Amino acid sequence: MVFRIFRCKESALNFQYLKCGAETYQFEVKPLGKSCQLCKSATPIVTLTTQSLKLCKGCFLRIQERRVLEAVKKYKMFGDEDKVGIFLSGGKDSSVLALLLKRLFPRLHLEGVYLNLGIGYYSNYVEEAVRRLCEKLQLPLTVYHLPVRDGFTIDDFVFTDFKDKVCSVCGTIKRYLFSRLAKELGLTVIATGHHLDDLLSTYLTLFFSGDFESIKRLVPVNPPFFPGQAKKVKPLFFIPEREIFYVAALEELPLEPCSCPHGEITPSKRMKQWLESLSQENRALKYQLLSVFLKKFIPMIKLDEVAETFNTCLKCGEYTSSPNQICGRCRRVALLERVSDRKLEFTMEEWDAISDKNDWLIFDVREKEDFLREHLEGAQFVPHSLLDDEKALYKFFKPYKNKRLLFYCYSGRLSYLFTLKLRKLSFKAYNLRIS
Numbered sequence: 001m002v003f004r005i006f007r008c009k010e011s012a013l014n015f016q017y018l019k020c021g022a023e024t025y026q027f028e029v030k031p032l033g034k035s036c037q038l039c040k041s042a043t044p045i046v047t048l049t050t051q052s053l054k055l056c057k058g059c060f061l062r063i064q065e066r067r068v069l070e071a072v073k074k075y076k077m078f079g080d081e082d083k084v085g086i087f088l089s090g091g092k093d094s095s096v097l098a099l100l101l102k103r104l105f106p107r108l109h110l111e112g113v114y115l116n117l118g119i120g121y122y123s124n125y126v127e128e129a130v131r132r133l134c135e136k137l138q139l140p141l142t143v144y145h146l147p148v149r150d151g152f153t154i155d156d157f158v159f160t161d162f163k164d165k166v167c168s169v170c171g172t173i174k175r176y177l178f179s180r181l182a183k184e185l186g187l188t189v190i191a192t193g194h195h196l197d198d199l200l201s202t203y204l205t206l207f208f209s210g211d212f213e214s215i216k217r218l219v220p221v222n223p224p225f226f227p228g229q230a231k232k233v234k235p236l237f238f239i240p241e242r243e244i245f246y247v248a249a250l251e252e253l254p255l256e257p258c259s260c261p262h263g264e265i266t267p268s269k270r271m272k273q274w275l276e277s278l279s280q281e282n283r284a285l286k287y288q289l290l291s292v293f294l295k296k297f298i299p300m301i302k303l304d305e306v307a308e309t310f311n312t313c314l315k316c317g318e319y320t321s322s323p324n325q326i327c328g329r330c331r332r333v334a335l336l337e338r339v340s341d342r343k344l345e346f347t348m349e350e351w352d353a354i355s356d357k358n359d360w361l362i363f364d365v366r367e368k369e370d371f372l373r374e375h376l377e378g379a380q381f382v383p384h385s386l387l388d389d390e391k392a393l394y395k396f397f398k399p400y401k402n403k404r405l406l407f408y409c410y411s412g413r414l415s416y417l418f419t420l421k422l423r424k425l426s427f428k429a430y431n432l433r434i435s
């Protein structure tokens, strides 16, 4: 559970949010002075991160609404005739985007889409949060169930050479589904929750790697790349990430802890941390950088005029710029077809049905509070701290490289994490699903 609210003695509210990569955001709601520096009347409870203004809840939310309105108008992101879709992830960014668009454009055709990618305990858990969010916002929701529709899950990629690049495969599959589903649902615009910190950290990462072509493409509005594709827009790009969290907290949105078991630390996550520390010294830095990139640097980048040629993928029929006429998604899915056994989990009945267990070792990764419940005979206890230290994890399990390893706990979360991490290190690990 990651989005926590604590109610303290002085009736202050305390919100906590754990981001991917194990960073925590905290926000304690308590009076910061006598009166809001804008309306001069209500009690200030929040400070803007980009300037030192102490604001009341109403003024703070109005500023965020204004930023979105300005972004949408200035970049002509959509009009009355558009059908706008938001791919909801259960996290703060897409949830706040849905809230603000719904509030600012009550007559706009807006709908939510959730991609259930069949990721262990995680995808179904998040689906619940997304359903609660859509109920609260009265937003129509379509759920796309990847295992049912396409016959595979993102976890299946731990059986391929992409086993330690699962996040990158997931990105390719999601982008493909964005465009396929937009067509299926007749969406003309896809709005995404990219915020100021997303944009800047990616700019800087690309800048340092000299990839100016990708910088040129990373703008608040992307027109369709292929004929018939939806336009992609980023209405939150003026809002710093921390303030998005404040909005989610103040509106008490039902968020799901961002704890995808594949969550990897990417270069752009490190860049965000660096950017954050620089902004501590200069609160205006992020807007200065944004303006340098959008107004000065990007207009200077000249791309070679190469006429884009599109093919349709021979396998799925979607547009692709790949010269061999098989799209990136289909190339990756083809790897799965070569894997005969994609089993990662056993139910209790399946486990009991295995008669010869000589080849197996059982590992107990239960949470402390479950220690009094019954435990599997012969199970060896494993410290949870190994999950944060890949080298130690490998060393611990190295003697069992040729064995089959079964992990169990009662929530099914830690045991699944051990299973995935060890699969990525080429061990034959399995999860036991107890509930």
Ligand SMILES: [Zn+2]
Pocket: 036, 037, 038, 039, 040, 041, 042, 055, 056, 057, 058, 059, 060
């Ligand atoms: Zn105010």
Ligand SMILES: [Zn+2]
Pocket: 313, 314, 315, 316, 317, 318, 326, 327, 328, 329, 330, 331
């Ligand atoms: Zn394809």
